[in-house]
Amino acid sequence: MIIIVFHIDSQERTYIERITQDTAEGIKTLLKNDLEKRITSLSEQSKLSVISSGMSQSDWDAISKNLYGTQYGYQAIGWIDSTFHVRKRIPKHNNEVTIDFNLALNPPALLTAIKAQDTQQRAVTMPLAFIHGDEGIGIHIPIFNANTRGNKLDGFISGVLLFKPYIKSVVPDFLLNEYYFTLFIDGHKVYSDQSNQPAIAYAWSKSSSYYLQGHEWEINVSPNDEFLYIAHYKVMRILIALGLFITFIIVLAAYTYLFARSKLKDERYKIEHLLKNLPGMAYHSSNTINRPMILVSDGCENLTGYSRAEFKKNRMLWRKIIHEDDFKRVEKSLNEAFKVNSPFELEYRIITKNSSIKLVWEKGGPVSSIFNGEIIIEGFINDITSIKEAEADLISSYAFSDAVVNSVVEAVITIDQHGLIQSFNFAAQVMFGYSADEVKNKNITILMPTPFCDQHDQHLAQYLKTKQTHIIGVGRELIAKRRDGTQFPIHLSVSEIQNHENTMFVGLIRDITKQRASEEQARLHTEQLAHAERVNALGEMAAGIAHEINQPLTAISLFSQTAKNFCEKGKLEKLPSIFEKLSLHSRRAGAVIERMQLMTKKGQRSKEVIDCIFMIKEVINLAESEARLRNITIRMTACDEAVDVFVDRVQIEQVILNLLRNGMEAMQLNTCDNGSKIELEIKLNEDKNVEISVTDTGAGLAQEMRERLFKPFSSTKENGTGIGLSISKSIIEEHGGHINFCDNKPTGAIFMFTLPIYEKRSRE
Known part of the structure; x- marks a missing residue:
């Protein structure tokens, strides 16, 4: 037995080594032929049409889509122009970040492209880490314009292969399922489907290599645990198991003989024990109208109150236990079952020894007696009184719950x-x-x-x-x-x-249709109030804005007159600079009017992603004219990093403008005794939200105004509407932020509000 096992083991090992080496050679052939085919296909594809950087997207799709769709495994096929920038690629999905990518940012890829240009031959890169984060190779096919002198480079058709999807598209799944597979290029491991290869599998490892475009590709394969188990260890286990099985059969035969003798004794005891513990009564009875019992189980006394002896000696007949109103129905069911020799099942009432009524379930059928061959009834009877009561209660409960559910308005x-x-x-x-x-x-x-x-x-x-x-x-x-x-x-x-x-x-x-309508009506009402507040604020700022517009208009008039004089004197060479200054001042006046139009615009607004610092500078530009009239300087302090927010730009600008104007008015009422600077600060708070604060040096807030400051129609101004801060609070909370205030020591107030920072989603 041991010699046979040793011989089989030796043959199996030789077989596994041979088939593993054949697998390595086969994978090498697959990869080598596939890469050569892809290089040839890309080369042939470049000859089908005159390729240039000015090619339309539709022409590019027509040229490249057929190749991409027929040869699986490409991450992308792209067009690289003569400046080594990626200009077109297919597919577009998952390759968005590569458009306009400069190969100079990846020196190994750039060197390969330059080599292809210099040699006017196709070139394959060494293993590279691509933008996607995975390793792969690039294939560059240079294309030259034959119509120009010196064969000027038009660009490259390039294919990108990521190792993981490429290997899975070329190597059959059954090989990857049976073997641990590792690929080395120039000694560098670029692909492995098993990071922790077991030592036992490594011992069976085989390899094969070849050269492609000056790079050595080495294939290393080793059978996995499942393959070894099926091909080698399973055979050994079967032989060992066979010997154990024969021994087991011998022992089992002896045990079965001894066990069978005691089994017969135990079966009778088990049947008796089972009948004794049944909740009802098992029986044999004669097929007569009175149904005398031949045999009953111990459960008869719990069911009826009568003992086994009373039934066995016929001192009690089952006919007398059946309720009189149910007897005819029971008798009819039994007769029908006997006519067709089929089992029966029925429910009826019985009267127990203590005169109580129980509802029972009986199931049985006609059988032949083992004693005299007569047809008798064999069956089982169980008390179902409590079950029926529970069913009635359940039906009532269901009816009650249905009534409750149907009565709710939802x-x-x-x-x-x-x-x-x-x-x-x-x-x-x-x-x-x-x-x-x-x-x-x-x-x-x-x-x-x-x-x-x-x-x-x-x-x-x-x-x-x-x-x-x-x-x-x-x-x-x-x-x-x-x-x-x-x-x-x-x-x-x-x-x-x-x-x-x-x-x-x-x-x-x-149904929240009415609720949504109410919310929309409230939103429109808030928008109308906000619009009225903006128009009112801009009306009060009209003098400053008029002064702001008059300055560029005056300059335009003066420069126009100067241009006229130059024309009359023939000094035409000075006109371009005059016209440039006229254009500059025209744009300045237009910018002021544009900001006014934006702030007074009414209607449906939309949120956008905007640089918070840029948005606040726009508000400062709008408020500076009024600040100069009040002899107040606006100073902005911003955080070092750029902060993007996702907001309704006009609404947030309205909030900032309202806080600035409130601060300037408070400082002017105090005749700017504590300074003429109002400060606007942008910073990131502990919750990683952007916090914008406006600090003035006015008289501060009276105690009686603090609790109702943000409530509608609460104002400290003589002619104020009292809705500015209320609207500002609604706008900030709608954007997911909070607005608050505190004292500015030694005098003045600080109003601040927060906005969530917009975080860009990472590209997939």
Whole structure:
């Protein structure tokens, strides 16, 4: 036995080494042939058309799409112009960052392109780390314009292969599943599908290599654990298991003989013990109208109050126990079962020894007696009184819960784990226009518009798999669809109900159409008030703005007169500089008017991403004219780094302008006794939000104004409307920020507000 095992082991090892080496050679051939084919295809592709950097995108797509679609594994195919910049690429998705990429930023890639240009031959890069973060190689095919002297370089058609997707597209899956595969280029490991290769697999390792474009490609493969198990160790285990199995059969045969003798004794005891512990009564009875019992189990006394002896000696007949009102029905069922020789099942009442009434369930059938061959009845009888009472209570409870659910004003819908509707209360029927029967066992997606209906089943399956909640237990506003196809806003909250069989979900839905309308009306009202406040503020700033516009207009008049004089004197060479100054002052006047138009514009606004410092400088430019009239200087202190915010630009500018004007008015009322500078500061707070503060040196805030400062129609000004700070508070909170104030020691006030920083999403 040992000699046979040793011989088989030796043959298996030789076989595994040979097939592993063949696999390494096969993978080498696949990679070598595929790369040569790709290089040839790119070269042939470059000859199909005159390629130039001025080629339209549609022409490029027509040339490159066929090659990209037929040879899998490319990360991208691109056009690189003579300045070594990537100008076109396919596909566009996942390659957005490569457009206009300069190969000079990747010296190894640039050197390969220059080599291809100098030799006028195709070139393959050494392994590179690409923008995507993965390693791969690039193939450059130079293209020269034959119509120019010296064959001027037009550019390159280049293909990018990332090792991971490329290997998986070329090497068959079954080889990657059976072997650990590692690829080296010039001794550098560029691909491995097993970071921690077991030492036992490494011992079987085989390799093969070849040269491509001056680079050595080495293929290293070794069989994985599963392959070794199937090809080698499993055979050995089968041989060992076979010997153990033969030994086991011998022992089992002896054990079976001894066990069979005691088994027969135990079976009778088990049957008797089982019948004794049954909750009801097992029986054999004669097939006569009185149904005398031949054999009953011990459960008869708990069921009827009568002992086994009373039934066995026929002192009590089963006919006398059956309730008189049910006897004919029971007798009829038994006779029908005997006529067709089939089992029966029925429910009826019995009268126990203490005269109580029980509801029983009986199941049995006709059998042949082992003693005399006569047909007798064999069956089982159990007390179901408590079960029936529980069913009645459950039906009553269901009726009560249905009444409660149908009485609520919100729609209540339950679905199972497959998304099928199980209940649909009256409010849901009114809200969606379906009857309960129409939606019963229909998918809940019939109540959802596109695209929500397309995603629901996937989200439900994902939740059942991961139990990661997105809407379970959390209220959420969504869009629903009625039977007639109209859509309306809803508030949905979902609860999960679990039992041992499956999972149910209960959804509580409230129609928020009126609520949305009220919110929109309130928003429009706030917008109207904000617009009125802006117009009022700009009206008060009119003198300063007029002064701001008069300066460039006066300059325009003077420069126009000067230009006229130069024309009359023939000094035309000085006119260009005069016209440049006329244009500069015209743009200056136009910028002032444009800022006014932007601030007074009324209507639907949209949020945008904007540099916070740039936005505040725009407000300062708008307010400087008024500040000069008041002999006040606006000083801005900004943080070192640029900060982007996602805001309604006009609304936030209105808030800053309102705080600046309030501060300047407070300082002027105090005759600027404490200084003539108002400070505007931008910084990042501890919560990583941008904080904008306006600090004045006025008289400060009276104690009675502090609690109602941000309430509508509360003002310290003689002619103020009292809505500026109220509107500012609404605008900042709508943007997810907070506004507050504090004292400026020794005199004045500081108003500050925060805005969330806009964080760019990283590219995938």
